[in-house]
Amino acid sequence: MKSKIFPLFLLIFFLIIFFIFFKSLQNSNIYVPKSNIDKDIPNFNVKKAGKNNIINSDEIFKNDKFYLMNIWSSWCIPCRDEHPFLMILSRNKNIEIIGLNYKDNSENAKIFLKEMGNPYNIILLDNEGTISIEWGAYGVPETFLIYNKKIIKKIVGPIDEKVLLEIEELI
Amino acid sequence: MKLIRYSIVIILLLNFNTSFAQQDNLQTKITKNLRCLICQGQSVYDSDSEFANSLKFLINQKIDDGLNENQIYDYLKDKFGEWILYDPNFSKNTYFLWLLPILIFIIGGAIILKLFILKKN
Amino acid sequence: MASLIGSYSLNLGFCISFLIIFYSVKNFRNSNIFDNKIALLTFLQFFFVIISFLGLILSFVNSDFSNETVFNHSHTTKPLFYKISGTWGNHEGSLLLWLLVLTLFIAIFLLSSKKQTKKYRILTLMFQQIIIIGFFIFIIKTSNPFNYIFPIPNQGLGLNPILQDPALAIHPPILYLGYVGSSIIFSSTLAATTLNDISIDWAKHIKQWVLISWIFLTLGILLGSIWAYYELGWGGFWFWDPVENVSLMPWLALTTLLHCILVLEKKLVLTSWVIVLSISTFTLSMCGTFLVRSGILNSVHTFANDPERGLYILIFLFCLIFLSFFIFFYFHKIENKSINNFFWLSKETSILINNWFMMYFLTVVLIGTIYPIFLEVISSEKISVGPPFYHKLIVPFLIPFLLAMAIGPKLRWIKSNLQNKLYLILYLIISFLLSALIIKSLGISFLLNTVLVSSAFYLFLITIRDFFTKKFKNLSQNIAHFGFSLLILSILFNNFLSTEIITNLKIGETYESEKFKISFENIDKKNEKNFQALIGKFNIENKNGDNESLQPELRIYNQPNIVTSEADIKTNLFTDKFMTMNLVQNQDYFNIRYQIKPLMIWIWFSVLLISFGGLLSFIRKYEK
Numbered sequence: 001m002k003s004k005i006f007p008l009f010l011l012i013f014f015l016i017i018f019f020i021f022f023k024s025l026q027n028s029n030i031y032v033p034k035s036n037i038d039k040d041i042p043n044f045n046v047k048k049a050g051k052n053n054i055i056n057s058d059e060i061f062k063n064d065k066f067y068l069m070n071i072w073s074s075w076c077i078p079c080r081d082e083h084p085f086l087m088i089l090s091r092n093k094n095i096e097i098i099g100l101n102y103k104d105n106s107e108n109a110k111i112f113l114k115e116m117g118n119p120y121n122i123i124l125l126d127n128e129g130t131i132s133i134e135w136g137a138y139g140v141p142e143t144f145l146i147y148n149k150k151i152i153k154k155i156v157g158p159i160d161e162k163v164l165l166e167i168e169e170l171i
Numbered sequence: 172m173k174l175i176r177y178s179i180v181i182i183l184l185l186n187f188n189t190s191f192a193q194q195d196n197l198q199t200k201i202t203k204n205l206r207c208l209i210c211q212g213q214s215v216y217d218s219d220s221e222f223a224n225s226l227k228f229l230i231n232q233k234i235d236d237g238l239n240e241n242q243i244y245d246y247l248k249d250k251f252g253e254w255i256l257y258d259p260n261f262s263k264n265t266y267f268l269w270l271l272p273i274l275i276f277i278i279g280g281a282i283i284l285k286l287f288i289l290k291k292n
Numbered sequence: 293m294a295s296l297i298g299s300y301s302l303n304l305g306f307c308i309s310f311l312i313i314f315y316s317v318k319n320f321r322n323s324n325i326f327d328n329k330i331a332l333l334t335f336l337q338f339f340f341v342i343i344s345f346l347g348l349i350l351s352f353v354n355s356d357f358s359n360e361t362v363f364n365h366s367h368t369t370k371p372l373f374y375k376i377s378g379t380w381g382n383h384e385g386s387l388l389l390w391l392l393v394l395t396l397f398i399a400i401f402l403l404s405s406k407k408q409t410k411k412y413r414i415l416t417l418m419f420q421q422i423i424i425i426g427f428f429i430f431i432i433k434t435s436n437p438f439n440y441i442f443p444i445p446n447q448g449l450g451l452n453p454i455l456q457d458p459a460l461a462i463h464p465p466i467l468y469l470g471y472v473g474s475s476i477i478f479s480s481t482l483a484a485t486t487l488n489d490i491s492i493d494w495a496k497h498i499k500q501w502v503l504i505s506w507i508f509l510t511l512g513i514l515l516g517s518i519w520a521y522y523e524l525g526w527g528g529f530w531f532w533d534p535v536e537n538v539s540l541m542p543w544l545a546l547t548t549l550l551h552c553i554l555v556l557e558k559k560l561v562l563t564s565w566v567i568v569l570s571i572s573t574f575t576l577s578m579c580g581t582f583l584v585r586s587g588i589l590n591s592v593h594t595f596a597n598d599p600e601r602g603l604y605i606l607i608f609l610f611c612l613i614f615l616s617f618f619i620f621f622y623f624h625k626i627e628n629k630s631i632n633n634f635f636w637l638s639k640e641t642s643i644l645i646n647n648w649f650m651m652y653f654l655t656v657v658l659i660g661t662i663y664p665i666f667l668e669v670i671s672s673e674k675i676s677v678g679p680p681f682y683h684k685l686i687v688p689f690l691i692p693f694l695l696a697m698a699i700g701p702k703l704r705w706i707k708s709n710l711q712n713k714l715y716l717i718l719y720l721i722i723s724f725l726l727s728a729l730i731i732k733s734l735g736i737s738f739l740l741n742t743v744l745v746s747s748a749f750y751l752f753l754i755t756i757r758d759f760f761t762k763k764f765k766n767l768s769q770n771i772a773h774f775g776f777s778l779l780i781l782s783i784l785f786n787n788f789l790s791t792e793i794i795t796n797l798k799i800g801e802t803y804e805s806e807k808f809k810i811s812f813e814n815i816d817k818k819n820e821k822n823f824q825a826l827i828g829k830f831n832i833e834n835k836n837g838d839n840e841s842l843q844p845e846l847r848i849y850n851q852p853n854i855v856t857s858e859a860d861i862k863t864n865l866f867t868d869k870f871m872t873m874n875l876v877q878n879q880d881y882f883n884i885r886y887q888i889k890p891l892m893i894w895i896w897f898s899v900l901l902i903s904f905g906g907l908l909s910f911i912r913k914y915e916k
Contacts, residue, residue, distance in 0.1 A: 007617065007621045010617065011614075011617065014610065014613055014614070014617075018606065018610045020665065020666055020669045020670075021582070021588070021606055021665070022603070022606060023669045024588050024665045024668065024669050025586060025588065025599045025602045025603055025606070026599065027588075027668060027669070029587055029588060029589060030211065031208065031211055031252075031254050031674055033208070033250075033251045033252045033254070034252055073877075075877055102221075103221060103225070103877060105879075128225060128228050128229075129221060129222070129224070129225025129226075129228070129229075130225055130228060130229045130232065132225065133222075133225055133226060133229050133250065134250075136250040136251060138208040138209060138222045138251070139208075139209060139221075139222060140221075199792075203679070203680075204678070204680055206676045206678065212531075212533055213526075213531075214531075214678065214679075216526075217526040217528065217531075218526075219857075219874040219883055221877055224876070224883070252674065253673070253674070253675050254674045254675055254676050255676070256675075256676060257676050257677070257678025257679060257680055257681070258678065258680030258681055258684075259675045259676070259677060259681065264667060264671065264673055264675060265663075265667075265675065267659075267663070268659060268660070268663045268667075268677065268681070269685075271655070271659055272652060272655045272656045272659055272685055273685075275651070275652065275655045276648075276652040276655075276689075279648050279651055279652065280648060283644050283645075283648055287633065287634040287640075287641070287644060288634060288636050288641065
């Protein structure tokens with residue numbers, strides 16, 4: 001009797017392992033952090049493009065208003081793909097678009113905006129990439145939709161038509 | 172003879188450690204324990220991606236601000252999730268991870284002792 | 293054309309499998325002598341697989357882009373050497389290589405096992421054929437290297453530049469020889485279990501196969517590690533990356549098996565344990581293949597992956613596991629327990645202790661590697677398990693392990709005593725004092741370090757003593773254990789004494805610290821067939837006024853368009869000077885990493901020494 005329980009137990013054990021491996025085949029192996037939705041936006045000090053004084057994020061984000069914070073850079077290729085959608089969104093008066101220029105060279109950034117248009121109400125500079133990290137971003141482009149100083153949506157990677165519609169729906 | 176052999180070994184080993192001192196760097200220690208989100212197989216320390224470089228810079232800032240190691244880990248865990256740490260905390264998610272090997276070690280020892288050593292016929 | 297021939301012979305080889313099975317069953321039942329037809333068919337199958345493999349190589353050499361594999365992994369501008377090594381640098385080709393080694397080994401097995409019984413040989417062959425058929429189906433169904441594309445593209449997509457490297461060209465074949473060698477151990481153990489024929493003779497016979505796979509696996513891991521050291525460009529040699537762990541697990545199991553068979557050779561005990569180990573060695577190799585090819589884990593060493601392939605290997609893997617289960621529980625008769633009584637101070641006990649620790653290390657690596665997968669499925673939380681975990685759980689256990697490794701071989705079989713063993717304690721004191729001195733002068737006042745170094749020194753000194761006192765008795769064991777102590781010592785001191793500087797420099801700038809002055813002198817450009825290189829010229833002056841010039845490279849490969857950074861390494865007997873240079877996005881400076889890594893060459897050398905120990909044992913056995 002005893003000799004039969006042990007093999008049975010092992011059999012079940014291996015079946016469970018099989019099942020778990022089987023399940024995990026369907027998961028993606030690339031890690032994307034959980035979006036910190038409904039979190040307060042971080043507080044940070046930042047320089048505006050073309051200006052020298054440092055301002056606090058509280059001066060930028062007001063309550064009761066929608067903001068779209070877009071992390072971009074002139075050297076980032078997907079940013080070029082999403083730019084037209086930002087241009088469309090910039091015509092919407094309900095939302096203010098804030099650009100966080102990630103590790104960019106100011107000359108190249110200017111050329112980029114000249115070529116592609118400037119959708120941003122304010123451009124902030126993130127030369128060291130540390131402000132992006134405060135936001136929990138790790139690449140370019142990333143975009144945050146903000147309302148009442150809370151993040152209500154986070155988009156990793158370029159904005160496309162679908163995302164654009166979702167944003168327009170929300171505001 | 173033996174004495175000569177040992178003294179050679181000692182001299183060799185003592186000789187080259189005068190030229191390098193230990194570089195005890197908190198930033199290195201922390202970044203080695205962080206996993207890079209861009210190239211997901213590497214540590215932040217090893218990686219040269221933009222994200223990793225920024226993170227190294229940020230960690231220096233945080234150290235200057237007077238945060239200790241665990242505070243920096245907590246800060247990053249809050250931003251990017253537990254995944255970013257290579258050294259998983261001992262929590263309800265990782266009880267098995269840390270204890271199972273030790274448990275198996277103990278059970279293994281017990282089996283050896285019982286089956287082969289203590290048994291007297 | 294070559295591709296077509298390859299494809300046909302692959303299918304023919306597959307068909308032969310069934311013929312082999314058919315004749316084997318017939319022969320097993322009806323006759324007392326081994327039917328030579330079966331051997332002939334086995335060689336024929338091997339021949340067809342070779343033709344198929346050569347066909348693939350030829351398609352790569354000729355850049356025949358009508359073949360999908362060639363198209364995806366090759367390019368006309370690639371040097372010939374990498375066209376050839378590209379054959380097994382991809383998923384499809386590497387599986388064909390697996391199959392080639394599988395058929396090669398079973399052919400060798402048939403040639404070298406003529407002294408064994410007919411039934412045993414045929415059964416081994418049949419179990420091996422089951423594995424071979426599994427791989428045939430896997431290749432033909434999910435990863436056929438001979439898929440045809442039409443219209444024929446003009447140019448291929450090229451080989452990932454980090455794979456264009458001599459060490460990595462020979463790394464997979466060597467590693468597979470190790471992995472696949474364990475398949476023979478697996479089949480032969482199942483055959484012997486079925487026949488209830490686990491004997492001392494069988495142990496002697498299978499030990500050769502254990503040694504072969506162990507040597508190749510050790511060398512394969514070494515090559516992979518060397519490659520990672522200079523090619524991945526960040527100066528480490530072991531990252532506890534899942535793909536590395538996956539190769540370490542069968543190695544640990546094989547090493548355990550190797551020691552266990554030493555006992556089995558002397559007297560017939562631990563048979564069940566040997567069976568379990570043999571089965572798990574191959575299962576772990578297969579499990580590794582599954583984890584790597586299915587893309588469940590993410591690692592620095594990526595393979596093109598596809599869930600369908602993962603599913604196939606998974607099912608196949610568990611079929612093999614359940615098959616061996618069935619055989620183990622149905623046929624295996626548990627040995628007479630009365631002889632299982634070991635005296636506490638004997639070689640048998642020391643080998644048990646080795647097994648105990650090895651199994652522990654294996655568990656740590658196994659759990660560390662697959663735990664995140666399990667956690668994600670069960671609770672959908674994602675965590676990472678990295679170097680700190682392994683270090684914390686493995687390093688403290690190394691101390692008793694190293695001590696046991698030094699003392700174990702000194703003990704006699706059956707019963708040993710403590711007479712004339714006073715020197716063991718004397719050596720322990722010497723090594724402790726020695727390491728305390730060294731650790732103190734290094735300024736790392738950490739108790740664990742001292743104890744760790746002294747246990748490594750202990751093994752080191754004891755094995756050195758044995759070279760003088762024991763002369764050639766047990767030489768292979770002594771060399772391997774000596775190599776291991778050297779490995780641990782080199783790794784420890786490499787860890788203690790590594791220095792590193794990371795800085796950003798523009799051309800013409802100089803970085804100064806208390807210890808060095810690094811000047812970035814200029815940049816050269818060079819055009820090669822498959823890449824363009826930017827070579828940075830650096831001069832490093834240390835505080836003694838010694839100058840060293842290092843030239844790390846940035847390579848811009850054309851096919852595919854990828855920038856890689858090539859380290860420049862100056863190696864001498866005691867230290868490696870290691871420098872890499874990296875592009876920083878949108879800046880005119882480069883990110884420079886300069887490392888001094890002591891004793892690197894000794895790490896490689898000691899692993900070579902370990903496998904040499906294995907080789908010596910193999911040759912001595914063979915001569916007998």
